[in-house]
Amino acid sequence: MVGSVVAAAAVGDALEGFGNVKADPLPEEFVFDPEAAPAALNDAENGAGGAEDERSKAVVLGRNVHASCLDVTEPDADDEETGEREAYMASVLAKYRKSLVEKTKHHLGYPYNLDFDYGALAQLQHFSINNLGDPFIESNYGVHSRQFEVGVLDWFARLWELEKDQYWGYITNCGTEGNLHGILVGREVFPDGILYASKESHYSVFKASRMYRMECVKVGTLVTGEIDCADFEKKLLENKEKAAIINVNIGTTVKGAVDDLDLVIKTLENCGFKDRFYIHCDGALFGLMMPFVKRAPKVTFKKPIGSVSVSGHKFVGCPMPCGVQITRLEHINTLSRNVEYLASRDATIMGSRNGHAPIFLWYTLNRKGYRGFQKEVQKCLRNAHYLKDRLRDAGIGAMLNELSSTVVFERPLDEEFVRRWQLACQGNIAHVVVMPNVTIEKLDVFLNELVQKRSTWYPDGKVQSPCVAADIGEENCACVLHKSRAI
């Protein structure tokens, strides 16, 4: 690693003019070992933790861990002639590419569809495509992709049944931006409203309440991970004087649980909140899968909801994170009113916006269409059931929510195994999210390895299934106590 003192001196030289900057030599040993990095105790992608919070916070605060780092080094004056620099960088990239292939192969824990082919779009990487600002207001900056973006937005507005002249939306950078936007719209509609969200909501929902200085009430959940509407009712009745802004999960992060939208609406109405509520649907993953599941309750703007967001890099698959946000046009006008400082409507969270993401989405939607997605959803659900059944056959407690392709099971004892398969863990449980790129073959490799390794994690090879009844319910648990009843 380049010492920061030495490097700072080099910067100092460079600042002064044309001084002959002596570049730091390239590190002799090329530092590149992501495996050596410590895994987070809990993963940032996951929602709220339990008792572990304090422990892990104590670990990460006040540190700035350079677990693995590829230094930027100053080129030598003669680098251009010798070509040494180019060779060095090509070798870095080749090694990196190889590690990505490997990592992509062993990936099960995150809801990212890694199966895409955007070769036809490689030609566009040469352009700085930027959809700055509002997708419906043309900018003078010509190198944009608004025509693709609006096409994609129209598709989603149709999916969620909002007329073309009544919706507003944009393509975001990720699921978090969608939640930040939906909750901000809710707050602008009801400035004194209280934010309600189940405790298994994505962490960005709670981040929003803090950022926006909103009162936030956490609602309990059922063992499935769904919002507990009895608790919701109790909390609503305690705060009857203030409007309600509700985050409804269409697939929670950890358990893939789908909140019962109809029951949430009924609870609000029963508690006397008629017309005094705003619902944001966080459809990060399942918002796009659910429309293709026959029995699923429908997410639609024909119901009194205010906004829906989904991620684009999850079920659709995209080289970089992105998302889609759709809301009612009337709310955007609320958001944009009284903004004295702005010359034009400023309704997005971000300013400059990635213009490549809309093209990736447009390309996939056009190629696959409703029919294509439907087939993939069915494949995912089928494979998820296969995984759950095979886990249970092996005596491992596992849960799969009805509308979900997220299989939850006991957390493997070996952190190296967890890392290798990139499982997202929380407390005692881990999960696999079955995406279109997760085949039966891949699941079999995983299952066989899990069963084989598991037998070595216990003393004397005597496997003792841990009790995960509190996490996934007694009927799904395979511990000594619950086994007989469960499986």
Next chain:
Amino acid sequence: MVGSVVAAAAVGDALEGFGNVKADPLPEEFVFDPEAAPAALNDAENGAGGAEDERSKAVVLGRNVHASCLDVTEPDADDEETGEREAYMASVLAKYRKSLVEKTKHHLGYPYNLDFDYGALAQLQHFSINNLGDPFIESNYGVHSRQFEVGVLDWFARLWELEKDQYWGYITNCGTEGNLHGILVGREVFPDGILYASKESHYSVFKASRMYRMECVKVGTLVTGEIDCADFEKKLLENKEKAAIINVNIGTTVKGAVDDLDLVIKTLENCGFKDRFYIHCDGALFGLMMPFVKRAPKVTFKKPIGSVSVSGHKFVGCPMPCGVQITRLEHINTLSRNVEYLASRDATIMGSRNGHAPIFLWYTLNRKGYRGFQKEVQKCLRNAHYLKDRLRDAGIGAMLNELSSTVVFERPLDEEFVRRWQLACQGNIAHVVVMPNVTIEKLDVFLNELVQKRSTWYPDGKVQSPCVAADIGEENCACVLHKSRAI
């Protein structure tokens, strides 16, 4: 265009199961004419407008303009066999690519360096690279590029003179995210602090104050666009009881003005704000150019500043928007404390984060190094002076701030010309931002066209230079009244 009623019915079918979905036919005439789109009256990338605000707001509110849109259509059942769909999409992309080449050629108004070659990185587009969460806390998701990100962050921390173990930062999605982050950190350090920003600050600064429910005081500017520290002092003294959070512009959006950081700090101290202030430096464009300008006042963490952000897609050049945010590690601990719901440090605004952007930045920093940037900065400043001089020679009022490559001049009367050269306009003025890809040859073509066209914009060919003294100062104005003194 696909009628939304018809389309909604098609969705309905698809929802029900395997019904034979009749796809809408492809539109006969392929709608693709970005030129036909109306230009915004004021551009979203720009800062606060003046008298035009109300007018343009009235125009954009309550509408959802589908100026140009490439519909997503359902593939026909036999598309796979006929290859028609593939051919259609290839033709869309080819046309789009051609339009991008054209648009990129005639681009002067936005501070984006369009001159980059990331061919070596095309191989990475096949991967879903995601640096979710904190760059210094490893995630179990293996397909990330944290090792590149941390390398880039180290480089910027060195540039701004903050020790490796004392900084925290991340690669953002754009300049706005940097400002949102810096101001949020300021608010968490001083929860009751007042946000001060000059009226020529980027609109995201004012958006932040609204989002975060912070009191915001707008400070006047000099004709150069710099913050007026006399006005700043007056406003500080009116609010002595509350801490101050200040946004300092290292290059304003419209005039490229650099606020005098040293004078801002002195003013704070003179007003008795010692230890009760937080400074965020919005270095969107010039934050990266200034270190290479000899006479420029230094942006450094050796001064009492809290955070600095720059855009990555501007001076460096990148296919998609991105930015770099650096702050003091101690502040991040403030931000992360008392977050009961999180299992781990959650200090970024976004959750899932684009893992490609860090690799683009790493690649360019490694290839160009300090020396390379220095050369490019000098070229930009030289070419900006050339443009300003040539404009003045032609009798056109123009201003160029000393540390800037943004040339401000009278707004061309013809909107088509403005669109063709993608000039960013505000009120009576337009600007050209001279980036590394803007050559003397390109400037000559622009200048010749401007001078030639300009002679046709006035009745009888009698050019009357408008008075822009209020915008850029009497000494830079070329109107009848100020001409003699000015040029």
